[in-house]
Amino acid sequence: MKFVVKLGGAALEDPKLLHLAGKALKDLVEDGHQVAVVHGGGVQLTRTLAQMGKVSEFVSGLRVTDAETRDAALMVLAGRVNKSLVAALGQHGQSAVGLSGGDGHVFRARKKITTPDLGFVGEIASTDPRWLDAIWKMGAIPVISSIALGFDGEYYNINADEMASACAIATKADALVFLTDVPGVKGADGQVMRWLTLKEVPTLEKSAVISGGMLPKLAACKAALTHGVKRVRILPAEAAASLPDLISSRINEGTEVMVA
Numbered sequence: 001m002k003f004v005v006k007l008g009g010a011a012l013e014d015p016k017l018l019h020l021a022g023k024a025l026k027d028l029v030e031d032g033h034q035v036a037v038v039h040g041g042g043v044q045l046t047r048t049l050a051q052m053g054k055v056s057e058f059v060s061g062l063r064v065t066d067a068e069t070r071d072a073a074l075m076v077l078a079g080r081v082n083k084s085l086v087a088a089l090g091q092h093g094q095s096a097v098g099l100s101g102g103d104g105h106v107f108r109a110r111k112k113i114t115t116p117d118l119g120f121v122g123e124i125a126s127t128d129p130r131w132l133d134a135i136w137k138m139g140a141i142p143v144i145s146s147i148a149l150g151f152d153g154e155y156y157n158i159n160a161d162e163m164a165s166a167c168a169i170a171t172k173a174d175a176l177v178f179l180t181d182v183p184g185v186k187g188a189d190g191q192v193m194r195w196l197t198l199k200e201v202p203t204l205e206k207s208a209v210i211s212g213g214m215l216p217k218l219a220a221c222k223a224a225l226t227h228g229v230k231r232v233r234i235l236p237a238e239a240a241a242s243l244p245d246l247i248s249s250r251i252n253e254g255t256e257v258m259v260a
């Protein structure tokens with residue numbers, strides 16, 4: 001099976017979770033699966049920006065990104081966070097190749113047109129997954145940061161959930177899993193929903209049961225499901241070890257997002 005696993009910044013903060021996730025990813029590869037990792041790093045970027053004296057501002061879960069913020073995103077996401085993840089996989093004896101969307105033109109971006117304007121925030125305009133195939137042929141895991149190269153020569157900051165769904169669609173993945181810092185999507189009663197259909201999402205958004213970072217995540221789930229990705233799950237990073245159980249549907253953690 002082909003898995004795209006998205007690792008959120010909050011999960012990457014905790015060395016124990018990183019260790020757990022790294023082991024689970026290596027086990028999947030050992031079992032003969034193809035695995036691509038797309039990572040975030042929002043928390044880490046916010047921290048670096050604060051050190052630079054910049055306050056982070058988000059609109060519907062997306063960071064307002066001026067040129068200085070975009071350059072910091074390159075430094076933090078494509079740099080420190082990406083390389084740390086490659087190193088963590090290496091500690092498990094799993095080789096990994098770090099790249100951002102610009103490398104090999106795997107992901108090209110265009111500016112996201114929004115009101116208000118978000119600056120250098122992009123969306124994926126085209127993909128070329130051949131480099132990912134080459135990395136898989138070598139038995140390695142591609143580790144992809146959420147930066148993509150525009151046709152105007154500028155790098156764009158892409159929400160990592162959106163990048164993960166673009167990756168799952170481009171590679172025709174069987175499953176897209178979001179490893180995150182919450183036990184799943186919580187409903188109006190505060191309980192984790194074991195299943196969530198796309199039809200239910202707009203009502204939950206209108207009543208603000210779903211907000212913040214969960215908005216782009218569910219938009220990414222929808223994009224993947226409507227473009228042929230069969231399994232989409234939001235999973236607490238603590239449950240990373242149960243990733244292989246996803247294949248047999250024996251998994252009892254997180255929220256399975258479904259078309260209907």
Ligand SMILES: Nc1ncnc2c1ncn2[C@@H]1O[C@H](COP(=O)(O)OP(=O)(O)O)[C@@H](O)[C@H]1O
Pocket residue numbers: 007008009010011040042161179180181182184185186187209210211212213214215217
């Ligand atoms: N209904 C909901 N259920 C769970 N989390 C929610 C919900 N609505 C908003 N959230 C927020 O979404 C966040 C997860 O998104 P995000 O911070 O972007 O995670 P990640 O870094 O893994 O992408 C949670 O920490 C939580 O604050």
Ligand SMILES: CC(=O)N[C@@H](CCC(=O)OP(=O)(O)O)C(=O)O
Pocket residue numbers: 007008009010039040041042043045061062063073121122146157158159160161213
């Ligand atoms: C446009 C936009 O908002 N990009 C995100 C990219 C990182 C990300 O998405 O990280 P998490 O998955 O850890 O939240 C940002 O700047 O925070």
